[in-house]
Amino acid sequence: MTLHRMLSRREQPRLLLLLIGVALVLMLASMACTRGGEESDAAGDVTMEIEITPDPPEVGPAVVEVILMDEDGDPVDGAELEIEGNMSHAGMEPVIVGAIGEQAGHYVSDGFAFTMGGDWIITVSGTLDDGREIERTFDLAGVSS
Amino acid sequence: MLNWKHARTVIQLPLLAIAALIVLDGFIGPSNAPDNFAGVLPWVHWRGFVVLALLVFGNLFCMGCPFMLVRRPAKRWLPARWNWPAWIPGKWLAIALLIVFFWSYEAFDLWASPWWTAWVAVGYFGAAFAVDGLFKGAAFCKHLCPIGQFHFVNSMASPFEVKVREYTTCQSCTTKDCIAGRHDPATGRLVQSGCELYLFQQRKAGNLDCTFCLDCIQACPHDNVGIIARNPLDEFRRDANRSGIGKLSERLDYALLALVLVFGSLLNAFGMVGPVFRFERWLAGVLGLESEPAVLALVFIAGLVVMPAGLVVCAGWTSHLLTRSTRPLLPLISRFSFGLVPLGFAMWVAHYGFHFFTGALTVVPVTQAFLLDIGIDLLGEPRRELAALLSQSMIDMIELIVLQLGLLATLAATYVISRDTFGRPRALRGALPWAVLALLIFIAANWLMAQPMEMRGTFLS
Ligand code: SF4
Ligand code: SF4
Ligand SMILES: [Cu+2]
Numbered sequence: 089m090t091l092h093r094m095l096s097r098r099e100q101p102r103l104l105l106l107l108i109g110v111a112l113v114l115m116l117a118s119m120a121c122t123r124g125g126e127e128s129d130a131a132g133d134v135t136m137e138i139e140i141t142p143d144p145p146e147v148g149p150a151v152v153e154v155i156l157m158d159e160d161g162d163p164v165d166g167a168e169l170e171i172e173g174n175m176s177h178a179g180m181e182p183v184i185v186g187a188i189g190e191q192a193g194h195y196v197s198d199g200f201a202f203t204m205g206g207d208w209i210i211t212v213s214g215t216l217d218d219g220r221e222i223e224r225t226f227d228l229a230g231v232s233s
Numbered sequence: 234m235l236n237w238k239h240a241r242t243v244i245q246l247p248l249l250a251i252a253a254l255i256v257l258d259g260f261i262g263p264s265n266a267p268d269n270f271a272g273v274l275p276w277v278h279w280r281g282f283v284v285l286a287l288l289v290f291g292n293l294f295c296m297g298c299p300f301m302l303v304r305r306p307a308k309r310w311l312p313a314r315w316n317w318p319a320w321i322p323g324k325w326l327a328i329a330l331l332i333v334f335f336w337s338y339e340a341f342d343l344w345a346s347p348w349w350t351a352w353v354a355v356g357y358f359g360a361a362f363a364v365d366g367l368f369k370g371a372a373f374c375k376h377l378c379p380i381g382q383f384h385f386v387n388s389m390a391s392p393f394e395v396k397v398r399e400y401t402t403c404q405s406c407t408t409k410d411c412i413a414g415r416h417d418p419a420t421g422r423l424v425q426s427g428c429e430l431y432l433f434q435q436r437k438a439g440n441l442d443c444t445f446c447l448d449c450i451q452a453c454p455h456d457n458v459g460i461i462a463r464n465p466l467d468e469f470r471r472d473a474n475r476s477g478i479g480k481l482s483e484r485l486d487y488a489l490l491a492l493v494l495v496f497g498s499l500l501n502a503f504g505m506v507g508p509v510f511r512f513e514r515w516l517a518g519v520l521g522l523e524s525e526p527a528v529l530a531l532v533f534i535a536g537l538v539v540m541p542a543g544l545v546v547c548a549g550w551t552s553h554l555l556t557r558s559t560r561p562l563l564p565l566i567s568r569f570s571f572g573l574v575p576l577g578f579a580m581w582v583a584h585y586g587f588h589f590f591t592g593a594l595t596v597v598p599v600t601q602a603f604l605l606d607i608g609i610d611l612l613g614e615p616r617r618e619l620a621a622l623l624s625q626s627m628i629d630m631i632e633l634i635v636l637q638l639g640l641l642a643t644l645a646a647t648y649v650i651s652r653d654t655f656g657r658p659r660a661l662r663g664a665l666p667w668a669v670l671a672l673l674i675f676i677a678a679n680w681l682m683a684q685p686m687e688m689r690g691t692f693l694s
Contacts, residue, residue: 181595
């Protein structure tokens with residue numbers, strides 16, 4: 089017996105509707121992370137690393153050092169950067185500071201502090217001196233209080 | 234206005250829109266919870282509004298529950314014929330689901346994952362549709378929904394209740410539409426269902442199991458049912474034979490549900506203070522466990538079932554001894570357990586209120602960023618420095634006051650239960666052990682709220 093026969097004429101459109109609904113949800117779910125687009129900055133050839141002191145990180149003033157390099161490992165200077173710290177839990181005030189460029193591709197946070205313990209997400213964003221936008225995100229687990 | 238046929242739908246539709254936004258953003262939005270509607274709206278705003286609504290009004294969020302919008306189509310499309318299986322009666326499955334929910338929230342860091350949050354919402358719609366499409370009545374709300382159980386139990390402390398205005402009107406009523414539903418006299422078709430949670434207004438006592446769905450209000454031909462102000466202590470004064478539930482002293486499942494929610498208020502805040510992480514790490518080491526969900530499962534079973542059961546048995550037994558009572562112990566324990574509900578509720582208010590007042594304004598930058606991302610430049614650049622609604626010292630003070638009021642309410646409830654159980658002369662002695670237990674919970678709650686917040690996803694590694 090085919091599915092066609094098993095369902096009454098009234099039931100067929102409902103099943104279709106249900107299937108469309110389920111398909112829509114699955115499609116959405118598989119599209120994960122396209123809005124905002126974290127990986128989609130225009131500076132794919134530039135690598136960014138960060139170093140945080142104190143290490144291991146704890147509540148209180150901290151220094152976030154950002155290191156920018158191009159494909160050949162040469163320092164990238166002259167960028168305008170902003171450093172933002174967020175908790176992994178929504179609803180906490182973010183810490184947003186600027187970064188001061190030093191030589192050799194190093195940038196140092198200006199007045200950063202961990203305001204509470206827990207898991208942090210550090211986002212560094214800004215513009216390179218050639219005008220391209222850059223944004224990278226780093227997970228920082230377990231800042232102790 | 235509440236009599237209007239579409240009153241509930243009007244409250245549900247905006248919440249449905251918000252649920253849709255959460256699912257959409259959860260699936261395709263940023264993966265950082267603080268930047269995503271699915272990270273902010275459910276875990277900061279919705280939880281805050283739920284407890285505040287319960288505090289000043291009643292079960293407003295079951296009334297506005299968007300998941301219930303799928304119930305009507307489910308009942309029309311699917312058979313909806315079966316009775317709820319007798320081998321999983323009452324709240325047992327709901328208790329299990331509630332524990333699983335509390336555990337998975339911690340074990341899988343639901344608050345930090347918009348994607349999983351969206352899946353929970355989708356799963357909710359699917360489960361409500363399937364369950365209410367297969368079973369009669371409001372089976373999903375009554376026997377399954379963990380959110381609903383949270384509302385039901387904590388609304389015992391709410392100042393409003395759905396109840397009859399005049400008992401004499403009920404006595405002379407012949408149709409009992411509030412439970413049977415109203416039928417079209419010509420065709421015999423059901424035009425307005427009666428209470429699908431099987432609460433018969435004439436014998437309904439208290440807020441337990443009431444979703445504030447307005448069905449009874451709209452079904453009553455004499456306009457004799459309303460949402461009426463009351464003294465929450467009335468919930469505890471008598472061991473009433475509650476419609477659809479029975480006597481609380483005889484409902485072990487309801488008592489356990491209440492205990493899981495009272496102690497859940499502590500455990501749910503457990504996951505955000507430093508000393509607890511160190512304890513969990515120590516526990517993992519001692520037991521030689523490497524899986525975090527496994528350690529947490531032990532913590533939750535111990536903290537939500539074993540320890541509460543042990544504590545209430547101690548309290549009940551002592552109050553038995555002190556009053557030289559000859560009554561059976563178990564009904565006594567069941568009934569007194571409900572006395573702890575106001576204190577547990579106060580802890581929920583303190584905790585969720587904390588998140589709400591510290592983070593309510595973060596919805597502004599999230600909305601701004603969302604609009605910019607979909608190409609609408611209406612609200613300008615995200616103002617990411619916005620977060621708290623009140624200052625930290627103000628929030629601390631509110632928490633303190635709320636917890637103290639909760640303790641007072643629990644002491645009062647315990648006293649009225651004791652007076653009704655043992656009689657006035659022995660009331661104080663009977664209540665004493667439960668007052669001590671309440672004090673212990675109160676101290677634990679204050680300690681937890683006084684710790685610096687430390688929100689962590691993992692404690693091993
Ligand atoms: S019990 Fe659950 S599904 Fe039912 S109305 Fe309340 S929240 Fe919604
Ligand atoms: S119909 Fe039942 S659940 Fe709905 S408001 Fe009335 S008593 Fe409460
Ligand atoms: Cu919390």
